[in-house]
Amino acid sequence: MNDPATLELLGRPPSGKAVVRMTPKGHPLVDLDTAEPTTSPSMTSRRGLLGALGAAGLASAAALAISRPVTAAVPVSPTDSDKALLEAAMRVELTARDLYEEGLRAGIVGEMAELVTVLAENHEAYADAIAGAAGFSADTRNDELFDELQVQFAISNVEEFARAGWELENTLAATHTELMDRYESADARTLTASIVVVEGRMGVVLADVAGFADNLGRVLDPPSQALDLSGSDV
Amino acid sequence: MAAEAAHTRNTERRTLGRRDALKVGGLSLSLAAVAAACGEDRGGDTAPGRVGNAPVITEPPSYAVDDAVLLRTASSLEHTAINAYRQMLALGALDDSVESLITEFVDNHQAVADELAGLTTDVGGEAWNCVNPWYMERTIAPLMAAVVSSDNQTIDMFNIAVALENLAASTHQAFSIRLDDAPARVATLSAAKLESRQSSALVINVRGVEGYVSPAINNEEVPRDAVGLPQQFALTHRFGSIGQVDIIAGPPDENGVRETFTIQIPAENSYIYNELDPVC
Numbered sequence: 001m002n003d004p005a006t007l008e009l010l011g012r013p014p015s016g017k018a019v020v021r022m023t024p025k026g027h028p029l030v031d032l033d034t035a036e037p038t039t040s041p042s043m044t045s046r047r048g049l050l051g052a053l054g055a056a057g058l059a060s061a062a063a064l065a066i067s068r069p070v071t072a073a074v075p076v077s078p079t080d081s082d083k084a085l086l087e088a089a090m091r092v093e094l095t096a097r098d099l100y101e102e103g104l105r106a107g108i109v110g111e112m113a114e115l116v117t118v119l120a121e122n123h124e125a126y127a128d129a130i131a132g133a134a135g136f137s138a139d140t141r142n143d144e145l146f147d148e149l150q151v152q153f154a155i156s157n158v159e160e161f162a163r164a165g166w167e168l169e170n171t172l173a174a175t176h177t178e179l180m181d182r183y184e185s186a187d188a189r190t191l192t193a194s195i196v197v198v199e200g201r202m203g204v205v206l207a208d209v210a211g212f213a214d215n216l217g218r219v220l221d222p223p224s225q226a227l228d229l230s231g232s233d234v
Numbered sequence: 235m236a237a238e239a240a241h242t243r244n245t246e247r248r249t250l251g252r253r254d255a256l257k258v259g260g261l262s263l264s265l266a267a268v269a270a271a272c273g274e275d276r277g278g279d280t281a282p283g284r285v286g287n288a289p290v291i292t293e294p295p296s297y298a299v300d301d302a303v304l305l306r307t308a309s310s311l312e313h314t315a316i317n318a319y320r321q322m323l324a325l326g327a328l329d330d331s332v333e334s335l336i337t338e339f340v341d342n343h344q345a346v347a348d349e350l351a352g353l354t355t356d357v358g359g360e361a362w363n364c365v366n367p368w369y370m371e372r373t374i375a376p377l378m379a380a381v382v383s384s385d386n387q388t389i390d391m392f393n394i395a396v397a398l399e400n401l402a403a404s405t406h407q408a409f410s411i412r413l414d415d416a417p418a419r420v421a422t423l424s425a426a427k428l429e430s431r432q433s434s435a436l437v438i439n440v441r442g443v444e445g446y447v448s449p450a451i452n453n454e455e456v457p458r459d460a461v462g463l464p465q466q467f468a469l470t471h472r473f474g475s476i477g478q479v480d481i482i483a484g485p486p487d488e489n490g491v492r493e494t495f496t497i498q499i500p501a502e503n504s505y506i507y508n509e510l511d512p513v514c
Contacts, residue, residue, distance in 0.1 A: 125473070195473065199427075200427040
């Protein structure tokens with residue numbers, strides 16, 4: 001029978017708990033002294049090492065940047081110039097929404113009213129998206145444009161209303177297309193492109209309602225004049 | 235005697251105690267780690283592991299994508315659409331009004347292609363006046379094969395034509411954002427507008443008022459026609475989409491299921507790079 005291994009306890013205090021004995025580990029197994037003292041004491045410390053690595057990293061990054069060809073990167077977010085144009089575009093979109101709602105108030109009903117509601121909601125969504133991208137509130141329409149066109153939309157005659165809407169959609173699509181030449185940021189361009197193509201589609205639908213869808217030239221390549229958004233009041 | 239034996243065992247335990255084992259093991263691991271860290275040529279193959287007797291992977295060349303590449307690719311899609319429409323017209327299964335529209339579309343696509351070719355030259359590239367081989371092989375050829383054997387040719391061709399217009403519009407929409415050249419940006423956006431109008435005009439020509447507004451605009455399900463194909467609409471989304479388009483075409487199989495073809499706007503695998511020579 002083997003004897004159990006003895007467990008050495010130094011003693012037991014009155015509390016009954018064992019006393020922890022700190023056993024010295026002796027000399028470290030790995031000698032951390034450098035073989036030859038360095039001329040720069042800072043290099044041996046952790047901070048010194050991190051500093052040296054940081055400096056090397058910065059130097060590498062600088063060298064990499066110099067070696068790359070310089071390209072004009074397109075800014076992602078709208079620039080100040082973009083914001084001025086986007087605000088004008090947003091106000092035009094809100095104007096379109098309000099003009100369509102004029103038709104609903106004037107007595108357009110039934111399936112046409114459902115269509116007009118979709119068109120108004122689309123333009124409101126565009127205004128919201130533009131305002132969101134540029135960082136301002138979508139709360140101000142272009143009163144000058146609204147006053148100019150209100151009489152054409154405040155009617156219950158579906159064909160006449162649709163013709164006014166067709167002209168408006170083509171004008172808006174042309175305006176946004178022209179702005180595409182002037183936007184500097186990717187966000188402004190992305191948003192504009194996604195709006196233009198749907199405004200083109202809405203124009204086709206309204207051309208059909210207005211009764212001249214058979215005139216393919218007017219449907220696919222309609223006469224349109226872009227709005228001048230360079231003025232501060234537009 | 236017994237006490238002596240116990241003393242010997244205790245002495246052995248003291249020689250190879252748990253602490254000693256941990257010390258020795260820790261030291262060995264530390265030395266191994268130091269040796270591994272100091273060793274050279276530790277790179278090895280970073281590729282994913284492969285099982286079996288697979289052929290060696292050929293790395294594709296990496297070509298630059300500049301304005302010329304985008305414009306050449308956009309041109310190639312115009313010619314691809316023209317090619318597909320000519321195949322449809324040759325089948326002779328289109329309604330007269332649709333055939334008239336498609337003929338007009340062919341002329342318009344040719345005009346856009348000519349404009350894009352000029353812009354390609356303006357930005358220093360070589361104009362591409364051919365189809366897109368990738369789309370022809372992987373999309374148009376199988377689609378037209380399905381149409382030829384279909385029991386629903388007229389509707390299949392209508393759906394394909396709408397999809398082609400939507401694809402072209404989406405491509406121009408996406409490229410108009412990426413192009414650095416301002417005239418090219420405006421031209422591609424104008425092309426996107428034209429082809430969006432063509433898609434809507436075609437849908438309205440076939441479906442009338444029913445085809446005005448897709449329920450998808452209000453996040454509702456798109457209805458299907460008598461044979462189970464998704465209906466087409468003039469207004470498909472609130473904002474222009476550049477997402478993939480599914481086309482269901484061809485004859486049904488023994489379970490009544492028709493083949494689905496997915497088309498997407500061009501990407502790295504279908505660009506017409508400057509290094510590619512014309513194929514026509």
